[in-house]
Amino acid sequence: MKAVQYRSVGAAPEVVTIARPEPGPGQVLLKVTAAGVCHSDIAVMSLPAEALAFPLPLTLGHEGAGTVAALGDGVTGFEVGESVAVYGPWGCGNCLMCAQGKENLCPRAAELGIRPPGLGAPGAIAEYLLVDDPRHLVPLGDLDPVTAVPLTDAGLTPYHAIKTSQPKLTPGSTAVVIGTGGLGHVAIQLLRALTPARVIALDVSEDKLALAREVGAHETVLSDRNAAATVRELTGGLGAQAVFDFVGAPPTVTTATACAAVEADVTIVGIGGGAALVGFGTTPYDAAVRAPYWGSRAELIEVLDLARAGAVDVHVETYSLDDAPKAYERLHHGLIKGRAVILP
Numbered sequence: 269m270k271a272v273q274y275r276s277v278g279a280a281p282e283v284v285t286i287a288r289p290e291p292g293p294g295q296v297l298l299k300v301t302a303a304g305v306c307h308s309d310i311a312v313m314s315l316p317a318e319a320l321a322f323p324l325p326l327t328l329g330h331e332g333a334g335t336v337a338a339l340g341d342g343v344t345g346f347e348v349g350e351s352v353a354v355y356g357p358w359g360c361g362n363c364l365m366c367a368q369g370k371e372n373l374c375p376r377a378a379e380l381g382i383r384p385p386g387l388g389a390p391g392a393i394a395e396y397l398l399v400d401d402p403r404h405l406v407p408l409g410d411l412d413p414v415t416a417v418p419l420t421d422a423g424l425t426p427y428h429a430i431k432t433s434q435p436k437l438t439p440g441s442t443a444v445v446i447g448t449g450g451l452g453h454v455a456i457q458l459l460r461a462l463t464p465a466r467v468i469a470l471d472v473s474e475d476k477l478a479l480a481r482e483v484g485a486h487e488t489v490l491s492d493r494n495a496a497a498t499v500r501e502l503t504g505g506l507g508a509q510a511v512f513d514f515v516g517a518p519p520t521v522t523t524a525t526a527c528a529a530v531e532a533d534v535t536i537v538g539i540g541g542g543a544a545l546v547g548f549g550t551t552p553y554d555a556a557v558r559a560p561y562w563g564s565r566a567e568l569i570e571v572l573d574l575a576r577a578g579a580v581d582v583h584v585e586t587y588s589l590d591d592a593p594k595a596y597e598r599l600h601h602g603l604i605k606g607r608a609v610i611l612p
């Protein structure tokens with residue numbers, strides 16, 4: 269089968285032909301219908317060799333959807349041909365976190381060598397994807413896999429972050445979204461669907477700000493040195509009750525804390541190396557700073573239900589498997605509007 273792999277440190281992703289996997293006992297083989305391209309893959313491909321937590325080559329893609337192609341021995345509950353989305357942050361399945369469906373927070377996964385597909389285990393940007401356990405699958409039903417697949421990360425991650433901050437997002441409150449790319453443009457829609465907050469979106473690109481307005485941002489602000497001052501002006505000097513930074517670079521973390529109100533939630537979702545810039549004197553009094561990772565299985569089911577109810581409309585650019593390296597290239601240069609989705 270064809271797959272898109274990151275094969276050696278610093279190299280660009282490549283289209284290769286590898287053996288089609290067979291499902292062992294308890295596993296499920298999917299024929300991939302759609303796979304999303306996330307900026308975290310670019311972060312992984314920028315790591316030096318000593319910081320990589322798994323061996324190469326790696327088949328990329330941690331947002332996956334497919335139809336069930338074959339069931340391993342003992343698997344029940346799914347039929348061949350059924351359309352499903354994959355919950356990516358696989359845990360041990362047995363600990364207290366996993367028992368609550370919060371496999372993204374499993375403290376044992378790393379020591380047991382359990383890694384998400386595309387982030388250590390073979391990923392979804394391939395013709396077939398092996399899923400270790402049917403509990404990682406959520407039926408898609410009538411949802412279009414092409415627009416639903418980004419919900420497994422670009423939807424689930426902001427959903428988890430926003431849900432945690434919902435108590436702060438009361439009528440009259442303001443939420444700031446920094447970076448309105450794959451995750452950010454879904455975050456704006458989730459904020460509008462789940463909260464009465466006024467949404468202010470920041471980005472460095474006018475095209476992304478236009479997308480932000482299209483998907484429901486009340487105000488858009490160019491993300492430069494003056495951005496936090498503009499947010500303060502727009503909030504009568506008080507700042508925002510919740511700030512979601514989908515870039516996480518030093519300048520955006522500085523903006524995030526500078527535009528937060530007292531007692532705000534500042535959530536650094538992006539992994540751009542700026543998360544250390546918080547603390548007394550920088551962060552408003554009693555503001556809470558969080559760095560969440562992905563979301564729970566239950567939250568993925570909720571996000572897909574929101575999509576079914578028409579509350580989120582993921583903007584996608586589609587690419588063939590052969591063109592996946594081009595999608596990564598465009599994402600790297602900030603040229604993707606919404607999410608790039610690969611159709612193998």
Ligand code: NAD
Pocket residue numbers: 305306307308309311421422425446447448449450451452470471472473476491514515516517519520536537538539540559560561562599602604606
């Ligand atoms: P993306 O490239 O689609 O979007 C990033 C957006 O940020 C783009 O619109 C870009 O124009 C904008 N941007 C860049 N610099 C900016 C600046 N200085 N100010 C404002 N906007 C700026 O990326 P994505 O796939 O949406 O991922 C966003 C971030 O979230 C990445 O760092 C990714 O690694 C991270 N991520 C984290 C988790 C988690 O669980 N914590 C999960 C998924 C992704």
Ligand code: ZN
Pocket residue numbers: 306307308309330421422
């Ligand atoms: Zn991701």
Ligand code: ZN
Pocket residue numbers: 359360361362363364365366371374375376377
């Ligand atoms: Zn666990």
